Amino acid sequence: MADYIKRIVESDVLPCHVKEVVCEEMHHAVEVSNLAVMIAEELGETPAFCDDLSIAGILHDIGKMKLTKYIYSEEDTLVIEHIKYVRQHSLYSYKILMEAGYPDNILKAVFYHHENYDGSGYPDSLRGEKIPWMARILRTCDVFAALTSDRSYRKAFDVDTAVEIMIDEVADYDMKVFLSFQRILHNGRFKGIESLRDNITPLQMEHLALFEREAAV
Numbered sequence: 001m002a003d004y005i006k007r008i009v010e011s012d013v014l015p016c017h018v019k020e021v022v023c024e025e026m027h028h029a030v031e032v033s034n035l036a037v038m039i040a041e042e043l044g045e046t047p048a049f050c051d052d053l054s055i056a057g058i059l060h061d062i063g064k065m066k067l068t069k070y071i072y073s074e075e076d077t078l079v080i081e082h083i084k085y086v087r088q089h090s091l092y093s094y095k096i097l098m099e100a101g102y103p104d105n106i107l108k109a110v111f112y113h114h115e116n117y118d119g120s121g122y123p124d125s126l127r128g129e130k131i132p133w134m135a136r137i138l139r140t141c142d143v144f145a146a147l148t149s150d151r152s153y154r155k156a157f158d159v160d161t162a163v164e165i166m167i168d169e170v171a172d173y174d175m176k177v178f179l180s181f182q183r184i185l186h187n188g189r190f191k192g193i194e195s196l197r198d199n200i201t202p203l204q205m206e207h208l209a210l211f212e213r214e215a216a217v
Contacts (some may be wrong), residue, residue: 022215024149025061026178026208031145031196032033033057036183042180051203053134055102056109058207060138065214069137086120090114096110096214103122109134116172124158136174140181148193159193168186 007063036057040050067089093113111128111134119127131139147162157165163185170178185188201209 002091018215022211026211027197028145029058029211030200030204031149031193032060032138032141032195035141035184035200038184039097039137039141039177039180040185042189043176049134052103052106052199053109054065055140055178055207056106056130056134057141058204059090059097059102059106059210060093060108060110060113060142062214063089063094065211065217066092066096079217080194089102090123096210100210103136105132105176108132109138112134112196113138115139117174118171120172131174137177140166140173140177142182145193145196156193161164199202 033054034057037050037054042052045053067086090113094107097107097110108210109132111123112132114178115121115126115131115135116139117128117131117136119125143166144162147157147165148159150156163182166178167172
């Protein structure tokens, strides 16, 4: 992972603030992807399913590369509409992957990864099993990875606090997925957030390259 991040940091094409966003999103992508695969394996999914989920996890937020240009724009109207653009990142991710020729199961997982099991999510307020199975797995992983990472407005929560926050909002998650996630935290497979970030497979590395391409567009 370090060598790939180094290429981003040393790029002469990307502005400093874009480099920072790309590196942060790449780290998040690897964390989500690795945890999602662990959950899928614990649930007994096939290797092919796990590979596709791994790719979806890596690329679920690729649309944020386009949002970076809006967020840091000098145009006040775009700053005012910041929330609207952020909520569209799953659509941007979907379009990028569709144009790149990714299969439908990965496209749907990426597009719907912010849907909540109780129907309170976006973009389509899907409920329960109407949400694609891969997207339901990604939802749990995405929230956990976000809570346990530093943000501009707060420090990372420790694992126990992050889980407590998620339990308070448990209606957001597919219970099968959430229980599997809990088992992984306690059965010895989970070695900490850094282990999720630092372990990267050749398959993940191959698709992570799309971040670099999109950031430079």
